[in-house]
Amino acid sequence: MTKKKGVFSATPSEPLKIAEAVEQYVAQGGVINVVPEGESGEMACETTKIAQEMDPEAQMKAKLEQLKGLVAKGAGVSALQYSLRMNRKEIKRLANEHGLKILYSRPVRSRPARSRETGVIDDTVAGHAMHYSSLGYTAQEIAQLLDLSVRDVWNIGKAYRFEFKSPAKIDTAADLSSDLPEPEK
Structure with a gap:
């Protein structure tokens, strides 16, 4: 059986203490944001989401502008659902309210469909x-x-x-x- 030998670096590294590392970082001009006790960094992200959700009118205006642009490019309902993150019913209602006509996307065919029947062979x-x-x-x-x-x-x-x-x-x-x-x- 072979024995595996660990790889060691030539210069042993001394573990830095966290307090010393923080002081060194701040001395070099670094900034550390302190999260209050009992909270987490994820809670800060949630507050920005709540602020965005507070203004639904501005959100609908932005979605309407995006809808107009995508409809002008010929996007279908499925693409609009993905881009606007709305369901079909809401997209159709929004389009009807603002007089937009959504074209339903069709698959692109490069050549006509072939018939299965072979012609009469001379x-x-x-x-x-x-x-x-x-x-x-x-x-x-x-x-x-x-x-x-x-x-x-x-x-x-x-x-x-x-x-x-x-x-x-x-x-x-x-x-x-x-x-x-x-x-x-």
Whole structure:
């Protein structure tokens, strides 16, 4: 079993007494706020919160200005709830009182939804696609030549049980062939 040895510093440090440390701090210009006995530092934070809560009218004005700014930017109700820390009902009431219209946020879609159904596959187009594939074209190149999407080309492959080449498959085939020794003559 190994014994662990403690690490000791080269210069032993003498413990400073708290009173001496406080005197030294004050002598250097430091200021220490004394908390009265029976109270804690947290109570001081609570008094500032109470002072803020005493003026609800000023708070509502600030929230109204923030609401106007966020609505102008197009924020939805959920974002307003988070920013204003109010529930939906209060936000809608405040907006209605001041003539603001809240736009409901919609998810951003970058492209139209695809239909699940595949279109009717023309045998002639499928034959051309398979012919180009046998000549060494990739699915992306076939799609460009036949004015199809790559998905359409892959769907032709599924329907006719035919596997089209992709650039990744071509690269791996080239890598494998380069690893093989050259045939002897």
